[in-house]
Amino acid sequence: MSDETTVERISHTAASPEGANSTYVLPACGLVVDPGPPGDESWGVLRDGLSAIGLDVESVETVVVTHWHADHAGLAPRLAAAAGAELAMHEADAPLVADYGAERARRVERDARRLREWGVPDEIVDAVRAGDSPSPMPAECQVTGLVDGDLLGDIEVVHAPGHTAGHLVLDAGDALFLGDAVLPMYTPNVGGTDTRMDDSLATYLDTLDRVVERVNSHSATPNAFPGHGSTVDLSDRIAVIRAHHAERVLNARAELPAPGSDGRTPWSVARSLFGEMRGIHAKMGAGEAAAHLEYAVRRGLAERVDGDIDRYVRTDGTVPDSDAVLLDTDSPSRYR
Structure with a gap:
């Protein structure tokens, strides 16, 4: 790995079921990827990590967030403001x-609407809403919107939706x-x-293909830096993920009844x-079932009942x- 893409990792305390968040720092260009969860404790971890690397907060020039979830984006506005740095995400x-205060309110209502569409009972929906507490993030901040193919110096932005609509991957070559x-x-x-997304599983499977294509486009296999943990074997892991979804x-x-019945809801x-699922697990579980049922419709394995x-x-x-369930010959991608 060249000096320009020497990567330092800062590990945060576990903030999600996936485990400790990973912040990545490229000291040579003053780039920080996914600063971590919001709050003073995480801020201390970030500052101490930057200091150990030998990078002052004021030397950070660009803050990139891979997606909007607070465990990745939570410290981004605070770091960008303290450093006078640009904060960038997919548009x-x-x-x-950028408009956290207003967009969070819209998201909570959108999530509730989606949950009801998925057949989640009102009392569970109400509990999900009640447990969706605001993060300690500013109501507004300046964010630069990125699109697929944009360059941050020599680093290319790759749109990688599925987990969120604007998830991105950064390709630094190695x-x-x-x-x-x-x-x-x-x-x-x-x-x-x-919950903004329709056809999210098909979209995500296309993203996995894009990641494989990126790996194969380089003369040497690039190092892979996940948002949780320190490294991942992309070939083996993507095969496992595809098998899981199939x-x-x-x-x-x-689980579905025969045609002519009333059908079953994702919930x-x-x-x-x-x-049994409650809180965020209810949203994740119902959403995952909905994604897999929609994909079954795409593959001709299920039908939606009007209503x-x-x-x-x-x-x-x-x-x-x-092995064949994810194949979709109508897709420009081999897997969809």
Whole structure:
């Protein structure tokens, strides 16, 4: 790895089920990727980490956030303000940090609406809303919107949606900064983590293809830096993630009644697959079931029943094995 892309990692205290967040620093160009969760404790970890690297806060020039979730973006406005640095995100996610106060209120209402569409009972929806506390982030801040192909010096922005609509990956040639696109221990949730998205599983599978294409485009395999943990074997991990989603699509489809019935909601399917869920787990579980059921519809394995609440029935016919369930010949990508 060249001096220009020497990477230092700062590990935060575990702030999510995926484990400790990883902040990455490229000292030579004053770039910080995913500063970490909000709050004074995390701020102290970040400052101490930068000091140990030999980089003053004031020397930070650019702060990039891979996606809008607070465990990655929470400190970004504070670091950018303290350093006088540019804060940049993909344009699809940028408003959720730039206009946090207003966008958070919209998100909470959108999440509740989606949960009801997925068949989640009102008392569970109300509990999810009540437990969705504001993060200690400014109501507004300046964020530069990025798009696919933009360059930050020699580092290319790669749009990598699925986990969120504006998730990005940074390609520094001999290093890929992955955010939550590929994680070493957990399969990133799709469906519940950004309720703006439709067809989120197909979108995410395309992102996995883009990551593979990025790896293959380089003469040497780049180092892979995930948003949680310190490293990940991309080839093996992506194969595991694809197999996981194929199995979940088939499992969701197996829970559906025959055509001609009223069908089952994503929430009902999620309860069968995952058991009792409350709080954020209700949103993630219902969202994941919805994503897998929508993908089953795409593959001709299920059909939606007309109505205000999403309901699904299985289709008749041959069910592909798990190795073939993700194949989609209508997609420009081999997997979709």
